Amino acid sequence: MAEGETRPRLLLRLVQEGRLDLLRDELGPDNMLSTEVQSRRYGRSGDTLLHHAARYGHQDVLAYLVEVLGMDIEVFNSDYKRPLHEAASMGHRECVSYLLEKGANVDCLKKADWTPLMMACTRQNLEVIKVLVEHGANPLLKNKDGWNCFHIASREGHPQVLRYLLDVSPGSWDTESTIKRTPLHTAAMHGCFDVVELLLERCQYKPDSRDKCGVTPFMDAIQNGHVNIARLLLEKHQEGHTHTIKTLLSLGADVHAKDGKSRSALHAACAGQQADAARILLHAGLQDAPDSTGTLAWQLARKPDVIQVFQETNIST
Template sequence: MAERERPRRLLRLVQEGRLDLLRDELHPEDIPEARSRRWGRLGDTLLHHAARLGHRDVLEFLVRELGMDVEAANGDYKRPIHEAASMGHGECVSFLLERGASVDCLKKGDWTPLMMACTRKNLEVIRSLVEHGANPLLRNKDGWNCFHIASREGHPEVLRYLLDVSPGIWDTESTIRRTPLHTAAMHGCSRVVELLLERCHYLPDSRDKCGVTPFMDAIQNGHLDIARMLLEKHQEGHGHTILTLLSLGADLQAQDGKSRSALHAAVAGQQAEATRILLRAGLRDTPDGSGMLAQQLARKPEVIQVFQESQVTT
């Protein structure tokens, strides 16, 4: 029983960062198994665990004294550097890079360590990866690069750095033609939207594969501050009236690929104020491609009340 418990104890000591006890517990005959043993469904090594939890001293012990491979991959092709980068452990990332870890290695879904780092707000880690040659323009299987990922997470300081080191990085679309502006608008990242409108050159009415614009994303998800920001930028750039701005282009009846208008988007999101703004601007409630009126999507009492107040009939 004691022999069967030894591997678990070693793993626990690595997870807890107990290097002193780990040295005492690890006998010479245990080293080959410790180097090769895998844990969990994905087959993580001790290096994966140490990197994920930020135990730099344990990581160094495992590499220097046990001879573990810094490029060991688990079942998702994730390396220890992916783990350290995704959790923002700068010292672990630096050590792994010094030991020759590949800076642009790919895990499942074609995610690089830099992409993983951009899910967090740790500029030290991001800068270290870039300075060691990480390519910010690489894309994952969904067509996102690290700039797109940072836009989703709402990190303007990370985006500023990426724009400084790669000025054209903003000009990217996912496989379904969504830009970082779409993503930031949908997730309510107002500071990011402000930065993107200031430093990048997105068209406010750019459409994804389904015909959705950043403005429609903002409206549907109730981010009216972002919707107004997009409208003001459009006004400055094209000199249209507020009615033209709300139309997202040619007229108030602008529609997506399923013949849904911005009004459909607002009502589907049960956004009463957004619905009121659009109706007051003169947007007519016309059927979408399936014959559905926006009013028929109203569920919340306050949205239903908006239509009653506006005397919109089905």
């Protein structure tokens, strides 16, 4: 024991470091401290040693605490988080499998109604997600904000997770939060281009679907400077963008926002061959300027009506 280190702190350190041999020695052959170990809570969250073993991914320590010391696999902390939540959120497949094989509730809820599957979807460890689903985890459950695991994976930008969820639960995309935001809204707002592309390809979101504040995925993309996503939405969702842009302007949105390649909303409108959108942006004072490759927005115009917009504003094409 290190100088000044109490026995509870020593036990915690050994569990976190995965030192099962030293943990056994400290507890003694008859496990005389098993009652203390079972009841001990650590920190403000009230975690047990079982939570820490799951969080750090030490499956052998986890098994020792459960099988030898008799700790309850459903023990929860002050946030109602179980060891399965910890293992799933940190991507420890062996610990997740062990807990499920020992009978852990696959859809147990922590504070705010998060399931282990939801927490696993905050990471890209597809193997953990598969283990949970194969043990009966329900992808359609929602947390208190109305998000299911598909929504969460859309925010995190994990297309491979989303493809798997669509395969095992084809209807998981068709969901809204409590404020009527779809996974498409979320992916567009967070700049997850690959996810937006996948959602437009495999899901049937309505063009310009609005949340409770009237915000569309296109608005989310423009307001957060993700012009490449705005362009993609213009190309795939041809309806209603004139009204959307007018709404953006009325809300004081920065129409001069550019993406990482210096492309503006005007580039997006021209790439999507949206004449009315281009006209509104030009009338709002947005100047055509070259992107990082030297390409002007008008050079992307192909349809006669889009070309006409620039001719009307005396921009030579």
